[in-house]
Amino acid sequence: MKQTTRFGLTFTLENNRLKESRAKSETAQDSAKAVTKSQPAPQESDISAAEQDNLSQLLGELEHLVGLTKVKELVREIRAYVEISRRRAQFNLKSDNLVLHMIFYGNPGTGKTTVARILGKMLAELKVLPKGHLIEVERADLVGEFIGHTAQKCREQIKKAMGGILFIDEAYSLARGGEKDFGKEAIDTLVKAMEDYKTEIIVILAGYEKEMERFLRTNPGLRSRFPIHLHFPDYNSEELLEIAHLMVTERQYQLSVGAAEYLRHYLEEQLEAKQANFSNARLVRNIVEKAIRRQALRLVNRRLYSRDELMLLRREDVKQIAEEDEDNFWQT
Structure with a gap:
């Protein structure tokens, strides 16, 4: 009897434990379902495969640029932040x-x-901007000559850039004219x-x-409106020579060993004596374009040409450029 009672009690306790275990399991499942309902299921990016390919290509273009690490x-x-x-917005997370x-x-x-x-x-591929085109402007494109003219010119450029990027070169020039200048009106309109x-x-x-920092100090409300600051350093001689090789290759030319060595030496001299407005890749582009014209002048009176001769830029083609008056040639 006691044994039966004992077993009966034991049996009853085991049943109770089973019931409690099942109840806890069901509660956990219900909680999981509730969590699932309150949060959207993981979603794939809304960027298509074609757009991803375009993004990869653009990142490749970026990586192809010399330097700028x-x-x-x-x-x-x-790109990652965007x-x-x-993705966070898809899960109703604060962003x-x-x-x-x-x-x-x-x-x-x-x-x-x-x-x-x-x-x-x-940013256009990421759907941050509708178009992603670039409109380049400077002071003359934004600042007018009489009352009301500046706002009109600014609105015209803003309209052109709508859906893309408005790129203002030497932006500090907008504030160079003093209090009576219309540059301040341009800043306010922007x-x-x-x-x-x-x-x-x-x-x-x-x-x-330096000029940009001075401009921001005199217009304290501007800095906070531009949260992203990128610094573009000057190139060193190796990077400038690499840019030269890329430029001549794109034009289906090539530098001879002598031309490349002379150009390296010349670029090192220019870097040692460089001024604040050293023009970097523009300087190299000017050298390449002038060397191509010098090569044409050297070959034009020949009767026969080989393919290699038509492609090769020699030391003399580059050397003649370096010997010219810099004040007349190296202006940018």
Whole structure:
């Protein structure tokens, strides 16, 4: 009897434990279902395969640029930030509004315009910008000569850039005329457009670092409106020579060993004596274009040409350029 009772009690306890276990399991399943219902299922990116291919191609173009290691890294960060912000929004997670107005610091010929153009196309593929085209302007395109003219000119350029990037070269020149100058009106018009069309236009200010910093100090409200700052350093001699090789290859020419060595030496001299406005890749482009014309002048009176001769830029073609008056030739 006791044994039966004992077994009966034991049996009853085991049943109770089973019931409790089942109840806990069902509760856990219900909780899991509730969590599943409250959160959307993982989704794939809304960027198509074709768009991903285009993005990969644009990143390839960026990587193909000589130097600019930190600039490339920041552009990759921007791309990743945009994609992850969109993924977070799909899960109803908090994400800051994308404010991508930028300041590009650097001397001429350091790749600022090229990077801006690639960036615009990339942001269009990521659906941040409707078009992603680039409109380049300077002071003369924005500042008028009489009352009301400046606002009109600014609005025209903003309209052209709508859906893409408005790239303002030497932006600090907008403030160079003093209090009575219409440049301040241009700045105010641009700031208003940045507020009114946050998702439809990106503004990039570009120019020399010292002048840009001075410009931002005299216009304290501007700095906070441009959260992304990219610094474009000057190229070294090896990078400039690599750019020269790329430029001649694109034009289906090639530098002889002697021409390349002479050019390296000349570029090193230019870097040692460089001024604040050293023109970097523009300097190299001028050398290449002038060397091609010099080669043509050297060959034009020949009766027979080989394919190799038509492609080869010799030391003498480059040397003649370096010996010319720099004040007449190296202007950018």
